[in-house]
Amino acid sequence: MSVPGGGGAPELFEMPPGEPDLPRGRSGLLSGLSQEGAKGVLIAVVSTVVVFFVLGWVVVHSENWPEVKRAFFNGAEFKDTFPGIASRFLRNVEYFLIAEVFILAWALTLAVMRSLPGPVFFPLRLMSILYTDFFRGIPTVLVVYLLGFGVPAMQLPGVPRSNAFWAVVALILSYSAYVAEVYRAGIESIHPSQVASARSLGLTRMQSLRFVVIPQAVRRVIPPLLNDFVGLQKDTALVAFVVAVPEAFKQAQLEQYADFNFTPYLGAAIMFLIVTIPMTRLVDWLIQRERARRQAGGGL
């Protein structure tokens, strides 16, 4: 399957042709242990402890460590600021959830527009292509500035003036371009014989898409979609650039300005990691499961 590049749309789960014996991805971390049994596990544990201890010792005993510790790992500062940052993170989750719903719907619309055949639909295809080219070609942060500051500044009647509202709209517009490409890869991966079957039953083109192509396509692209979810969760921090009411990153920034200490950023990072690491693991697990299923010969 060819996923046409893009930071948000990584290659799916098919092995590159001609290299069937590549190591099986990140989830191969623990591979090799089971083969060597208890002895292997023991060696792994001992060497891990030694390596981490040595690294830690070198860092802590380096000349500038006290400075670094004061600036980034200040316990008192952390205790002081973390609860505030953690509660502000709820706002990031809220931005994420709202944006994701619209992204999934709008991106699917874009992908379907692009897959419509025939000369009649050329304008729709062209619009979809221009849209994805445009929004994948410019930095998301730029779109956030443009809409987040630009639209409220115009003070148009009947148009929301909230910076946060337009920043989230910017995220939706930008991420939809990436997610549309993921959907499209999925749609194009469905064998034409499936469409022939549906059409031969007298289903219309749209019915074939709705009942046969899209359900299968979406199932296949769940792992890369989740990857984009992880990216979106992180990029909710971009809203910080245009809002007065802080989310986690902005809150950390305010604390940093107040105390001239960078530890609050560590607190914000921890909050993001709490959400993104499980999501990344879930993606790995899904990819692994999909691969196993394919090797077992199952169709889906």
Added chain:
Amino acid sequence: MSAAPTSDGRVLRIEGLHKSFGKLEVLKGIDLALSEHEVVCLIGASGSGKSTLLRCIDLLEPIDRGRIVIHGEDVTRRGVDVNRVRRRIGIVFQAFNLFPHMTVLRNVTLGPTEALKLSRSEAEARALELLERFGLADKKDDYPDRLSGGQQQRVAIIRSLAMQPDILLLDEVTSALDPELVSGVLDLIRELARAGMTMVIATHEMGFARDIANRVCFLDQGVILEEGPPDQIFSSPREPRTQEFLQSILEAGRM
């Protein structure tokens, strides 16, 4: 089944059908007519145009020249609603092409509920009756990948039957099956023939063609080179190309 037969009583009439893929002319003027309850088998080497002919009849491939007339209606003229035509024609493919994300029952009811706009319960009643009749009722809640190839192909045929088509097209439906699974599918088709289903069957199973067909057509390089009752085609073919083809089949031990 539906639609009144026209004056000549033909369910299907094909006149001067031409079809090319790029520069390759696959069908070079096919004429073929089927009466109600007739079973016609298409035989011929791979690449002789059997599959393309069936796909053209179901309007899955646009044709270059000629006409296809179903119950008196020219379905190849401009402006025909292809979806309406396809609802009256069933086609079953070599590779089954069941929908892998749907249960057997949903595979069979999808066409009736969405294309024929039957209610879910009507469609399910119709599907269950067919599954029952062909011994697959216990598989109704399974997904296709849990079924053997033979069972999948029988479901695919049932999926077409659920549309209650005027005519059924079978495109080498046993070619992808392990030998021991072939007979179950052929038995089903025999039963359909007994029940009076009008069918065009492209097949490599000569024994089967011989005992099910009313008429056998030998396709060679895009034309029907010879046609006649099965006994005549298989026992005393007139054309040298037909003799050659049947000889090669005989030598391959498939007759």
